[in-house]
Every structure is written in C-alpha cells, then in structure tokens.
C-alpha cells in the first residue's frame with residue numbers, strides 16, 4: 001500500500017476568552033465551563049452550529065478527576081454537532097500546541113478535514129487532593145463490606161492526615177517550583193533584571209496596542225464581564241517594574257532577578273483554534289490564514305542538572321530548522337512563550353552562544369540572533385497571562401492572523417513553548433495569501 | 434422584560450380587582466407563531482364607490498387562506514370579525530366619507546380581540562383637486578381616531594396607494610402590507626398611515642420563508658431589540674450576520690448561535706467599520722448582501738443645559754453618523770460585499786425622534802436625523818430598486834427601558850392606544866416586513882411601532 005499522500009493543514013481562525021488572574025472574575029468557572037464557552041465563541045464566529053467537526057483535541061493541566069473526558073463534555077455542552085468526537089491531551093504548558101500538532105497531522109494525512117485544538121486551565125478552581133493517608137483510608141472504607149469494617153478503616157486516621165493537599169507548581173522530581181528552576185537557569189546565563197523588565201514592558205505595550213487597533217476583535221470573546229486580559233497593564237513602565245522585589249531565586253542574592261512583574265501570574269482561561277484542509281475551508285467559505293508547516297517536540301534532562309528545566313525549545317527549534325532547511329533568521333515573526341521574561345532571554349542567548357550551539361546542539365556555528373522587532377509583536381504571556389493549556393491555541397491563532405494580515409506576499413512564523421517536565425514544543429506557520 | 438401589571442389584571446384574581454376598580458385591562462396581544470393562520474376568524478371586505486381594489490383585495494385574502502364574510506353572514510350580528518378591510522381609494526367627495534362610516538360602523542361592535550381594521554386610500558398628496566385631497570386626507574383622521582377607540586388589542590391602520598399603483602397588475606404591491614397589517618406580526622403597530630408605490634414585486638415562494646437564501650446584517654444584535662430582529666430574520670429563512678461591540682461579544686455569540694448565524698464583533702463607529710463589514714460579506718457569504726438593519730443605538734440622556742460635547746457626540750456618532758458611513762461603503766455598486774440591487778436598508782429611529790423628549794436632545798437629534806437620511810437615501814436608490822425605511826419604536830420592554838424610573842416607565846408604557854409597552858419582537862416583525870422581497874412598494878417611510886403612542890402623534 002502506498003504511503004498516504006499529505007496535504008496542508010491551515011489555520012482558519014481562533015477564539016479565546018480574555019485571560020483572568022487566579023481568583024479573579026473566573027474564580028467560580030470550571031475548565032469545562034471555560035472550554036465550552038470558548039468553543040461556542042468559535043462556533044459563533046465561523047457559523048458552525050450543528051457542524052460535525054473531524055475532532056476536537058484539548059486539555060487542561062490542572063485537572064479534576066471528574067474531568068476525565070473534559071473535551072468531549074465541553075463539545076456536548078457546545079453548539080457543535082454532538083457527533084463531533086473529542087479527546088483530552090495533556091503535555092503541561094505544551095498541551096495546546098501539541099493538540100494543534102495532532103489535529104494538523106491528521107488533517108495532513110487526510111484522516112480528518114477539520115479539527116479544533118485548544119485547552120483550558122484554571123488556577124482558581126484547581127483540584128484539591130486529599131492527603132495520601134486519608135485517601136487510602138477512604139478507599140479502604142469504601143471497599144469494606146460491613147459498617148464495622150468501614151469504621152475500622154477510618155479509625156486509624158490522624159489529624160494531620162485530613163489536611164488537603166493543594167496542587168503546587170513544583171516539579172515532582174526536584175521539588176523545586178518552575179520559578180526556582182528558571183531562576184537558576186537565568187543566573188547561569190547571567191540574564192539581567194533590566195532586560196527582563198524591558199521584555200515585560202514590551203509585552204504589555206504590544207498587547208495594549210493590539211487591542212486598541214481592534215486586532216483581537218475576531219480572536220477574543222468576552223466572558224463573565226471581562227473584555228480584555230485582566231493582567232494587562234497598558235501603562236506599565238521600566239520604573240514601575242523596577243520597584244518590584246524578586247520572588248524567585250532569593251537564595252541567589254544579587255543574581256535574583258525574577259519578580260512578579262517579569263514572571264507570568266497564575267491565570268484562568270481557555271482558547272481554541274480551528275484547523276482544516278484548504279478544501280474544507282473553501283467549501284465553508286472560511287478563511288485560510290496560515291499553513292501549519294511542521295512541528296517538533298524536545299525534552300531535556302533537567303533532573304540531573306545537565307540542563308535548565310525550560311530549555312527544551314532551544315533544542316527543538318534547531319532540529320525543526322534543519323528538517324525544514326531554514327535558518328533562525330528566515331522568519332517574519334517569532335512567538336516565544338513568555339513563561340518568564342528570562343525564559344525567552346535565555347533561549348535567545350543560547351542560540352547566540354557558540355559554546356551552547358556546539359557542545360549541546362552539536363552545531364558548527366551558533367543559530368545567531370533574531371530581530372527583536374519581530375518578537376511577540378502582539379504581546380505574550382507576561383501581559384496576557386498564562387492558563388497553562390490555553391496558551392498554545394492562543395499563540396497559534398494570534399500568529400496565524402498576524403501572518404495573514406501583514407502586507408507581504410509571504411510570511412513565516414516560529415512558535416516556541418516551554419513546558420514542565422523539561423519539555424519544549426515548537427512549530428512553524430506560513431502565511432496563506 | 435415583564436409587564437407585571439398586564440399579567441396581573443389578566444390573571445384570576447387581578448381580573449376581578451381590575452374590573453371592580455375600573456382599571457384599564459390591557460389585552461394580551463396576539464403575536465405571530467410559525468404555522469399560525471393569517472387571521473383567527475373571518476374578514477369582511479368593503480368598499481366606497483366603485484372601489485377599484487375591492488376585487489383584488491378579496492382575491493388576495495382568499496389566496497392567503499382567509500375566510501371571507503359574504504351574504505347572510507355579513508349582517509348576522511353573531512359572527513365576530515377578525516378583520517375589516519375597506520377600499521376607500523375611490524372616495525373623492527366629503528359625502529363619500531359617510532359611505533365609509535356606513536361600512537365601518539356596524540362592524541365595530543362585532544370585532545374579535547386583536548381584530549384589524551385596514552382602510553385603503555389613495556395618496557392625498559397626489560390629488561390636485563382640493564376636495565379629493567381633503568377627502569383622502571380625512572381617512573387619516575378617521576383611522577387615527579378609530580385606533581384610539583378600538584379595544585381589546587384591535588388596531589386600525591391606513592394604506593395609501595399611489596395612483597400609478599392603482600392601475601393594472603401593480604396591485605401586487607399591496608399583498609405584503611396587507612398580509613402584515615392583518616397578521617399578528619403587526620401587533621403593536623396602530624393608527625399608522627403607510628404609502629405604497631408601484632414597484633417590481635417578488636412574491637416569495639413561501640410566505641413563511643421570505644428570506645430563504647438571503648444574507649442579513651443586523652447591528653446591535655447582542656441583546657434587546659437587535660437580538661429579536663436576528664431571531665425573526667433567521668426564523669424567516671435568512672442567514673444573519675450579528676454585529677455588536679467587541680465588549681458585548683459574550684451575548685453576541687449567544688444570539689448568533691441561537692439563530693444559527695455568525696457573530697461579527699465590530700464597533701460600528703470604527704472608521705473602517707463599513708470596509709470590515711463588506712470584507713466579511715465578500716469573504717464569508719459569497720459577496721451577497723440583501724438586507725442591512727441599522728439597529729445599534731445608545732442613549733446618554735441629560736438636559737441640553739448640562740450636555741457636554743462628549744455626551745452629544747457619542748450619541749450622534751453611534752446612532753446616525755456611523756450608519757451614514759457604513760451605507761456609503763455598502764452602497765458602492767463596485768464593492769464586493771456591498772448591498773445588492775433590490776436590497777433593503779431598515780434603520781431604527783424612535784418616537785423621540787418624531788416628538789422630541791425632555792433630556793434627549795442628542796438622542797432625538799440622532800433619531801430625527803435617521804428619518805431625514807431615510808427620505809433622502811430612498812429617493813437616491815430608487816433606480817437600484819433598493820428600499821430604505823425606518824421604524825420608530827415607542828415604549829418597548831427592553832433593558833434600555835427597564836432603567837427608566839418606575840413612575841415615568843409606567844406612564845410611558847400606558848399612554849398609547851393598547852395601554853401597554855411593546856415587545857422587541859414587535860419592532861423586529863415590522864422591520865422584517867419592510868425588508869421582505871415583496872415589500873418593494875414601500876420606501877422612504879417611517880413606520881411607528883408604538884401602539885399609537887400619544888407622543889408626537
């Protein structure tokens with residue numbers, strides 16, 4: 001049998017709700033609520049009521065056990081056809097982009113003609129787990145047959161065991177939070193405070209300008225009274241950011257540079273992006289903004305200290321460039337997820353470092369620098385916020401629209417997202433004109 | 434929005450209380466539902482003089498499935514009448530008016546609840562002879578008074594037919610207004626004269642789906658009257674592009690999904706709003722646009738003595754200037770996504786634009802301006818067979834009017850011939866009628882949807 005012929009998967013458009021800060025207006029919204037309303041916003045934008053989509057792939061990072069079928073449940077609650085299949089994806093902050101890669105891949109193979117990728121996360125409505133001792137006792141009690149046995153199973157509990165465990169933003173293998181990990185990486189790469197603050201200011205200013213020029217009119221649908229991202233500070237400045245105290249790497253003394261300003265806040269939100277074959281888009285009179293060209297995922301060994309937790313994209317990008325025969329400079333836009341300002345800056349520094357590129361990437365020459373005017377031109381996670389699984393689809397839709405809108409005949413954009421567990425997901429989009 | 438009073442006085446206990454106290458008891462109006470017959474009962478067709486339209490009116494009603502009162506039944510006082518239609522186009526002498534009285538008078542005590550009285554006259558402005566003009570103009574006085582006299586949700590309206598339309602096959606232009614005014618769709622339109630001109634008319638294959646295959650843009654569709662307009666057009670077969678502010682996107686998406694349409698988040702005051710609309714239509718709807726409904730509107734009430742430039746300007750910009758700019762783009766015949774020849778524009782004015790209202794100089798300016806726009810543009814577009822009309826709602830039960838203080842609100846809602854506020858759907862039905870493919874004979878008109886409010890009447 002001949003291998004299946006491949007075709008292009010194109011980005012039709014996207015939708016997200018404005019991202020909120022944890023404990024903000026979405027404090028009582030669940031992942032399913034947010035994902036459902038986000039899908040419905042996409043349906044309204046593209047006139048998809050009752051439409052059977054090839055598949056919906058989405059997920060959440062902070063997930064309740066009751067949400068075992070989160071995406072399918074969201075589809076059933078939405079105005080999409082109930083005949084639309086769905087499944088959950090989970091790859092930490094890479095979830096949304098990985099979901100898009102899965103959907104684009106199936107479209108390219110001709111397995112489906114249309115698909116939606118997305119994600120939702122709430123740090124407000126995060127699952128609270130019971131302490132391991134209590135969990136065991138409860139399970140034993142529920143398995144016990146008689147009342148006496150049930151009581152026996154619970155009798156052994158100690159007060160300390162009934163305290164719930166809230167999820168922590170910590171790596172299970174190191175016990176260090178993501179911020180602490182990154183603080184070490186930033187210090188190692190000598191990323192300065194001022195550079196980080198400058199990147200943060202740019203993110204806020206770019207985002208505010210994009211809202212003001214109506215760029216998000218067909219990318220964002222308000223939710224629960226929130227009409228713009230809650231974290232956005234249009235009037236922030238270097239002076240204001242300079243006043244903040246470091247919150248990560250405090251044991252590093254003067255090398256502690258990461259503040260609440262130049263790190264993303266815990267956020268709530270959801271996003272979705274509609275992908276399709278060019279035919280499907282044309283048949284539905286829907287736009288094709290950009291082609292989903294290729295993608296790559298890498299992982300690093302941060303556990304044994306060989307590499308920083310969030311450095312995997314630095315490995316994934318050169319592999320992707322090599323496969324596509326491109327250089328780092330062959331792009332009109334770069335979307336590098338701002339988990340922390342310092343993550344973006346270390347990644348850029350690594351690509352410029354001869355030593356890193358030679359020793360770690362095995363390259364003859366460094367990838368070099370990028371034109372910073374092409375970086376995160378419509379703001380990124382520092383300003384928008386970062387509901388983990390929602391960031392991927394946000395970036396894919398935003399970049400696709402920017403590529404389509406820019407006047408030139410061609411356009412190419414690079415997406416780079418770092419994720420917990422030492423992983424990195426990256427992708428290339430090309431404008432469709 | 435609920436009118437608790439009307440529900441109360443029509444409920445079990447309230448009915449008795451209201452009767453004893455002699456309180457007005459507003460009728461729960463008959464409203465259109467899919468599959469409903471045009472009339473809930475039979476109709477009488479009468480005439481004055483040779484009544485040249487009588488035959489055509491009878492035929493039209495019959496083909497629309499209306500049972501007509503004929504022979505014995507006309508005089509048997511037992512039968513209730515759901516409608517009385519009188520052709521008075523031939524009235525030329527003051528004495529002819531007594532013939533009209535003669536036809537109407539015996540029917541008035543036999544009208545069913547929510548009955549319709551429809552007088553058909555000829556346009557008085559087209560009569561050079563003073564007595565003929567006076568006689569025809571007199572019809573308006575009769576109909577307006579009758580509107581105030583009728584009870585139990587019954588309405589009286591006047592169709593003024595252009596002399597040229599009176600002759601020959603042009604009589605088809607009458608069918609659409611006839612159907613509208615007799616049906617429950619015109620529930621809250623009362624005491625209104627509407628002029629009918631000769632025009633090419635496209636009778637829909639199915640009168641319940643007049644917009645099948647059409648694309649309709651509705652601004653301000655997120656909530657209130659706009660959401661209702663979207664619902665009515667979609668019910669009647671259209672694909673509705675629902676436009677509202679990006680900040681209203683959450684409600685807008687709900688409306689769009691409810692009507693199986695699309696949501697377009699767009700501030701109509703943006704300088705490129707027209708272009709973005711046209712681009713959207715061109716890219717997403719094969720470039721064909723059939724109807725534009727300019728409904729988005731705001732109020733910023735203050736006495737003129739306290740009105741600053743900001744309050745003044747924002748109301749005029751949203752309610753008036755924005756639609757002028759958008760029309761300019763959509764009416765460029767060479768623009769992909771522009772309004773098709775034979776298309777329809779309907780704007781939402783207001784009785785405040787006709788009567789003025791204390792504290793609403795800016796709003797009344799914008800809504801009166803809409804009327805001026807409609808007059809001028811309709812004349813300009815006549816050769817492209819595009820009609821341009823406005824509706825002027827009176828007191829409509831929406832979030833906008835729910836904000837009015839109780840006392841004022843209660844007065845606003847009662848000082849009309851139907852003693853109640855209208856529903857958003859009443860405005861929507863009227864707009865859909867004006868926008869219908871068979872309504873080519875109506876252009877440059879302002880139809881009040883106000884239950885014959887005394888404001889500016």
Ligand SMILES: NC(=O)c1ccc[n+]([C@@H]2O[C@H](COP(=O)([O-])OP(=O)(O)OC[C@H]3O[C@@H](n4cnc5c(N)ncnc54)[C@H](O)[C@@H]3O)[C@@H](O)[C@H]2O)c1
Pocket residue numbers: 652653654655656657658659676677678681699700701702728729730731751781782783784825826827828829830831832833834
């Ligand atoms: N409610 C009444 O009794 C009444 C009476 C007479 C006339 N009207 C007119 O009817 C129309 C609808 O009124 P309603 O009662 O439904 O009001 P509403 O306030 O409930 O709805 C108006 C809609 O227009 C939208 N809108 C406002 N500015 C906009 C802009 N710049 N771009 C896009 N959309 C915009 C709003 O977001 C809102 O969804 C208005 O033109 C109003 O003046 C209403």
